[in-house]
Amino acid sequence: MSTVTTVWILGDQLTAGHAALRGHERRDTRVLLVESQARARRLPYHKQKLVLVWSAMRHFADELRAAGWQVDFRAEAPTYRAALEAHVRRFRPRRLRLMDPAEAGAGARLAATARAAGIADVEVVANDMFLSDAASFARWASGRKTLLLESFYRDMRRRTGLLMDGRTPAGGRWNFDADNREVPPPGHVFPEILRFPPDAETRRVMRLVARDFPDHFGTLDGFAWPVTRADAERFRDDFLEHRLDLFGPYEDAMVRGERALYHSLLSPLLNLGLLAPLDLCRRAEKRWRQGRARLSSVEGFVRQVVGWREFVLRVYRHDMPDYARSNALAADLPLPRFYWDAETDMACVREAVQTLLADGINHHIQRLMITGNFALIAGVHPQAVNDWYWLAYADAYEWVVTPNVLGLSLWADGGRIATKPYAASANYVNKMSDHCRDCAYDHRTAVGERACPFNALYWDFLARNRERLAGNLRMRLPLAALARRPRKDVDAIRARAADLRECLRRGERV
Ligand SMILES: Cc1cc2nc3c(=O)[nH]c(=O)nc-3n(C[C@H](O)[C@H](O)[C@H](O)COP(=O)(O)OP(=O)(O)OC[C@H]3O[C@@H](n4cnc5c(N)ncnc54)[C@H](O)[C@@H]3O)c2cc1C
Ligand code: SF4
Numbered sequence: 001m002s003t004v005t006t007v008w009i010l011g012d013q014l015t016a017g018h019a020a021l022r023g024h025e026r027r028d029t030r031v032l033l034v035e036s037q038a039r040a041r042r043l044p045y046h047k048q049k050l051v052l053v054w055s056a057m058r059h060f061a062d063e064l065r066a067a068g069w070q071v072d073f074r075a076e077a078p079t080y081r082a083a084l085e086a087h088v089r090r091f092r093p094r095r096l097r098l099m100d101p102a103e104a105g106a107g108a109r110l111a112a113t114a115r116a117a118g119i120a121d122v123e124v125v126a127n128d129m130f131l132s133d134a135a136s137f138a139r140w141a142s143g144r145k146t147l148l149l150e151s152f153y154r155d156m157r158r159r160t161g162l163l164m165d166g167r168t169p170a171g172g173r174w175n176f177d178a179d180n181r182e183v184p185p186p187g188h189v190f191p192e193i194l195r196f197p198p199d200a201e202t203r204r205v206m207r208l209v210a211r212d213f214p215d216h217f218g219t220l221d222g223f224a225w226p227v228t229r230a231d232a233e234r235f236r237d238d239f240l241e242h243r244l245d246l247f248g249p250y251e252d253a254m255v256r257g258e259r260a261l262y263h264s265l266l267s268p269l270l271n272l273g274l275l276a277p278l279d280l281c282r283r284a285e286k287r288w289r290q291g292r293a294r295l296s297s298v299e300g301f302v303r304q305v306v307g308w309r310e311f312v313l314r315v316y317r318h319d320m321p322d323y324a325r326s327n328a329l330a331a332d333l334p335l336p337r338f339y340w341d342a343e344t345d346m347a348c349v350r351e352a353v354q355t356l357l358a359d360g361i362n363h364h365i366q367r368l369m370i371t372g373n374f375a376l377i378a379g380v381h382p383q384a385v386n387d388w389y390w391l392a393y394a395d396a397y398e399w400v401v402t403p404n405v406l407g408l409s410l411w412a413d414g415g416r417i418a419t420k421p422y423a424a425s426a427n428y429v430n431k432m433s434d435h436c437r438d439c440a441y442d443h444r445t446a447v448g449e450r451a452c453p454f455n456a457l458y459w460d461f462l463a464r465n466r467e468r469l470a471g472n473l474r475m476r477l478p479l480a481a482l483a484r485r486p487r488k489d490v491d492a493i494r495a496r497a498a499d500l501r502e503c504l505r506r507g508e509r510v
Helices: 047-066 080-091 106-116 134-141 149-160 200-212 229-242 267-272 277-289 295-319 347-359 364-378 382-392 398-409 426-432 453-464 473-484 487-505
Strands: 005-008 029-036 070-077 095-099 121-125
Touching: 005 080, 029 047, 029 080, 047 070, 047 200, 047 229, 047 267, 070 080, 080 106, 095 106, 106 121, 134 149, 134 295, 149 295, 229 267, 229 277, 277 295, 295 398, 347 364, 364 382, 364 398, 364 426, 364 453, 364 487, 382 398, 426 453, 453 473, 453 487
Parallel strands: 005 029, 005 095, 029 070, 095 121
Antiparallel strands: none
């Protein structure tokens, strides 16, 4: 049967009730899904991410078929263009519909590819996988030099009605962050994380990825992500039942051997479209209303999902393409070797990168305060760092990785979204984690062979960027602390930092 309309669904648009399918009859519509090998080679993406996306696409195709849609699944296609041409030869569609991708500029690019493949009538429909909208954001952002989360977040709470009692925030406060800075006591037992052993389809994709992408980042051995909507929902419910209540208090903590603590690990599934953000937050709110999760945790979680997640998307869409090139601190170091192989004596960094290689994920504080903080204070080139986060994480897509890395983590955007650089010494790591206890380095010292590299690099970062940061109110205290240090101490610290940066530049072990 010939196809009248082709609906092209991308790998990160596996949402139920896809916007481009709406209003179409099943009999004269065919859904196209493409696994593009060229797209997968753009960066050496984590092998688990490739398996997650492709296996989820294959299971999504089954879900569509079961719902009565005709599906043309193009497995192992060399490029999008080749897949579209083959699709056109076979089905001769009269038009193609596509939902606007989250990636800036991709809608126009993909529409052009479809036209070049022989479909003249191409329509890009609005993306409804997010809760915020571009026009309201543009009005709010217009004329502002800095864009801060808080007023955006409050507006999102009002618009969605989440955690609202009429016009007032539930519990009388918008933000319970101050209640959320605890460290778990030694010996605290964390809930187990559900694992989903790969089914036959996922194992097929694992073999394919192992064969065609052997040099990509990470390992496939422990692949245990949910790849169907039903399993994603089980994973979500397990988080709501067993981890949400303590999500808040331990949100900023780091513990050796614990990849999740009380975090949800839901970002890969949200970003694929297997879970919907509003539904997820409503379920979290319900737990609080039923007295099964504390408000500080539920508010903290909702702030991440309808606050930060929506906020970074809007900043990215609003400020691209220039945003991706930003480098306000003129950082120029190449990415250190240990970001690829975890071969470092720094226990906190080793733990983060080892977990990442094994599971394709780190929690927020590891990303921000360990790997991100190290890159910031060492002065690693922002685009090299951004590429690494993009390729190494199972939940990374340009729209979410770029503002988090360049804005939140590296301050490369000059403070567009963060009130100060998140630069920290070993003092912070020691306070929020148990890593320093068993580290080869001494977290109390800044000078000498065994002094923690974070310390010398932190003071050196302040000294190097003193003038650039002088006008920032929130940097006054650290800069004053630097100014109080005796000159000869600062010189010794900066000499140690220069040695470290030279070792990193030469690719030597630190
Ligand atoms: C340097 C850096 C890079 C990051 N790269 C990514 C990325 O590639 N993809 C990604 O989804 N998140 C990224 N984040 C944000 C955040 O770290 C992850 O969303 C979070 O760690 C995912 O784990 P989780 O699902 O257990 O999160 P939880 O702590 O359980 O939080 C719940 C949800 O809130 C959302 N969320 C929380 N913080 C953010 C944020 N800052 N930006 C966007 N969404 C947020 C996520 O969807 C997350 O699943 C990055 C943060 C930093 C500092
Ligand atoms: S001593 Fe330094 S390198 Fe070692 S764990 Fe602590 S902060 Fe990390």
